[in-house]
Amino acid sequence: MVRATIIGALAGLAAIPAAAACAASADGGRLLATVSRPAIISLQADPAGGGWNSRSIVISVHEFRPSANGPVQIVVEEACGGSTKVLGRFGVYPHRAFSEDDPARAQHFRAPVPPGSCVATSGTVRVRIVPSQGNGAGALAKVDGRLVTDS
Amino acid sequence: MVTRREVLLHGAIGAGFIATNLSGVAALAAGLPPKRVSLQGLAWNDPIVSTYRDAVGIMKNMASSKKFSWTSLAMIHGTDPDNYHFCPHGDWYFLPWHRGYTAMYERIIRSLTKNNDFAMPFWDWTANPLMPSVFLDPKTPDGKPNPLFVSEPDWQRTWDPTEPMPDDIVGPDVLSSILGDHGFENFGTSRNPNQTNTDPSWVPAGGGTQGTLEGTPHNLVHNNIGGWMPSASSPRDPLFFMHHSNIDRIWSLWNTQNANSTDPLWTGMKFTNNFLNIDGSYWSPKVSDLYVPEDLGYTYGYGPPKAAGSGLKSVSLGNKLSVLFARPGASSAGLATVAVANPGTASPARPLEVAIRVPAAPLAAVRDRPSLDSGSEMVNFMAAREQAATGVRVLAFIRDIRLTETSTTMFRVFVDAEAVSAATPTSDPHYVGTFGFLRHSEHAGHDRTPSVAVDLTDALQRLGEGASSRIKLQIVPVPARKGKAAGTATPGRIEVSFITN
Numbered sequence: 001m002v003r004a005t006i007i008g009a010l011a012g013l014a015a016i017p018a019a020a021a022c023a024a025s026a027d028g029g030r031l032l033a034t035v036s037r038p039a040i041i042s043l044q045a046d047p048a049g050g051g052w053n054s055r056s057i058v059i060s061v062h063e064f065r066p067s068a069n070g071p072v073q074i075v076v077e078e079a080c081g082g083s084t085k086v087l088g089r090f091g092v093y094p095h096r097a098f099s100e101d102d103p104a105r106a107q108h109f110r111a112p113v114p115p116g117s118c119v120a121t122s123g124t125v126r127v128r129i130v131p132s133q134g135n136g137a138g139a140l141a142k143v144d145g146r147l148v149t150d151s
Numbered sequence: 152m153v154t155r156r157e158v159l160l161h162g163a164i165g166a167g168f169i170a171t172n173l174s175g176v177a178a179l180a181a182g183l184p185p186k187r188v189s190l191q192g193l194a195w196n197d198p199i200v201s202t203y204r205d206a207v208g209i210m211k212n213m214a215s216s217k218k219f220s221w222t223s224l225a226m227i228h229g230t231d232p233d234n235y236h237f238c239p240h241g242d243w244y245f246l247p248w249h250r251g252y253t254a255m256y257e258r259i260i261r262s263l264t265k266n267n268d269f270a271m272p273f274w275d276w277t278a279n280p281l282m283p284s285v286f287l288d289p290k291t292p293d294g295k296p297n298p299l300f301v302s303e304p305d306w307q308r309t310w311d312p313t314e315p316m317p318d319d320i321v322g323p324d325v326l327s328s329i330l331g332d333h334g335f336e337n338f339g340t341s342r343n344p345n346q347t348n349t350d351p352s353w354v355p356a357g358g359g360t361q362g363t364l365e366g367t368p369h370n371l372v373h374n375n376i377g378g379w380m381p382s383a384s385s386p387r388d389p390l391f392f393m394h395h396s397n398i399d400r401i402w403s404l405w406n407t408q409n410a411n412s413t414d415p416l417w418t419g420m421k422f423t424n425n426f427l428n429i430d431g432s433y434w435s436p437k438v439s440d441l442y443v444p445e446d447l448g449y450t451y452g453y454g455p456p457k458a459a460g461s462g463l464k465s466v467s468l469g470n471k472l473s474v475l476f477a478r479p480g481a482s483s484a485g486l487a488t489v490a491v492a493n494p495g496t497a498s499p500a501r502p503l504e505v506a507i508r509v510p511a512a513p514l515a516a517v518r519d520r521p522s523l524d525s526g527s528e529m530v531n532f533m534a535a536r537e538q539a540a541t542g543v544r545v546l547a548f549i550r551d552i553r554l555t556e557t558s559t560t561m562f563r564v565f566v567d568a569e570a571v572s573a574a575t576p577t578s579d580p581h582y583v584g585t586f587g588f589l590r591h592s593e594h595a596g597h598d599r600t601p602s603v604a605v606d607l608t609d610a611l612q613r614l615g616e617g618a619s620s621r622i623k624l625q626i627v628p629v630p631a632r633k634g635k636a637a638g639t640a641t642p643g644r645i646e647v648s649f650i651t652n
Contacts, residue, residue: 096233
């Protein structure tokens with residue numbers, strides 16, 4: 001399985017709306033997402049599987065900090081033809097902080113790639129932190145992602 | 152996706168080809184262990200709710216050192232709010248482990264309450280996304296303390312009880328996506344990619360990839376509820392088992408169409424000394440012991456899919472509907488209709504509310520009949536058709552509607568809600584459906600006024616409870632397009648018809 005290639009925030013701008021231009025900062029090959037700063041991830045095909053015909057995206061959360069004023073969720077989006085489509089919406093459970101220094105606590109989430117998706121052509125997805133309650137202040141997730149072939 | 156509402160509407164109004172002589176769902180359950188049922192419509196003093204409440208009270212009152220105390224049993228899941236004990240999340244043991252854990256509580260509850268008919272109910276958050284009311288008040292209606300309420304000051308639930316769980320985490324589209332997953336590891340979370348043997352340390356290891364079932368409704372409902380629920384000590388909240396019983400139900404439903412993994416690393420894993428028997432000894436099932444709910448002492452009533460076409464025949468429902476459409480207010484054998492003339496106008500500022508007196512007996516027959524569990528129609532269309540074709544159905548005919556702003560207005564119909572407005576979501580359990588008219592014939596120079604029929608059966612079954620001889624029908628105009636003003640609807644007459652097969 002080829003690990004995702006993570007690139008800086010600006011690299012994905014061709015496919016992601018300008019609102020994301022203030023996107024995440026790179027840190028150790030993984031990207032940081034907060035409520036105000038989404039992470040834009042560049043995906044590589046899985047050569048062991050279906051290549052660009054891969055059917056799912058896996059988003060890995062290597063570090064997480066919840067907000068003190070309500071739960072947050074992780075939303076994965078693609079930009080297609082000027083519109084944004086949600087590919088997946090996940091919760092980190094238990095909703096507790098963990099660090100990438102403890103890799104056993106990383107959580108991984110699969111989002112199916114729907115027919116007509118432009119992930120294969122754009123090669124990017126945007127990962128946002130969205131508050132379920134409160135304003136999500138202080139929440140962060142350090143993420144990366146890859147395309148995989150369903151088993 | 153075919154929604155339950157569409158299935159029922161098809162069954163009631165399409166009606167050309169409907170099953171009537173299939174054995175009932177209740178009959179299917181004959182000879183099976185106690186059936187887990189939806190909390191929907193169960194009153195606070197229903198035997199299922201009472202038994203669960205009594206058992207939780209007994210366990211909460213035990214010294215925490217006792218094996219069956221509420222605290223001790225929760226520690227099987229997590230030793231404290233920040234640390235798991237035995238429970239797996241984020242790997243392929245998530246579903247079978249929680250099936251065993253919930254079944255253990257079910258057996259202990261039967262033993263403590265001497266009620267062997269008890270089966271853990273489930274919170275079908277797709278059908279009714281509001282937190283179940285019997286868990287929300289510190290006291291029961293008879294003034295006694297309610298053990299189902301979370302009373303610990305630092306661990307109280309934070310989710311607004313009047314706020315439904317959002318459709319984008321528990322709604323029909325999410326459930327449809329989950330039930331459409333192929334392959335156990337896509338549906339029920341995948342293995343840790345490094346796993347090479349069945350050493351018990353792999354059970355809580357995580358490291359797999361969560362599918363939509365675990366990552367979305369499971370995790371987000373936990374997190375949204377707040378209090379104990381987002382923590383590793385989540386079983387301290389009695390709502391935990393209503394949530395996990397529903398997760399388990401969805402697995403059982405998925406299994407009617409999909410096979411589990413046959414990989415020995417999964418089937419052969421033993422949950423050694425994780426659970427307790429009712430005599431206090433350890434219960435250490437293997438994953439392969441946990442495939443079939445009936446083998447564990449409960450059922451959801453999902454048999455194997457029936458053969459298509461078995462026992463089908465046309466019924467006279469279609470004829471009755473033809474009569475009702477053609478002859479307003481018709482009553483005959485199998486039909487009972489009541490009507491209200493000139494009920495008023497539904498406007499954006501003031502939705503129309505019409506209280507209609509109806510015969511109590513057929514209304515009770517509708518309300519007392521459990522609705523189909525959400526998701527069933529997606530994997531077992533025959534069961535949905537059977538549900539639609541049997542029992543009393545109740546339809547509202549909204550006739551001769553005079554409209555304004557026709558092409559920019561939709562009308563949402565609710566039943567028996569306290570109050571409704573354009574802000575009331577369609578996920579509200581009182582919601583019936585929406586109607587609208589793309590271009591009313593007034594634009595073509597005609598003065599015809601349209602009529603519509605809506606099926607109230609599903610919503611009334613969902614609401615359940617209470618003998619009554621009144622239905623409150625509510626119509627709310629909402630803009631059909633962003634930035635447009637909604638218009639009004641003034642029915643000339645509203646009829647409510649009960650149709651008995």
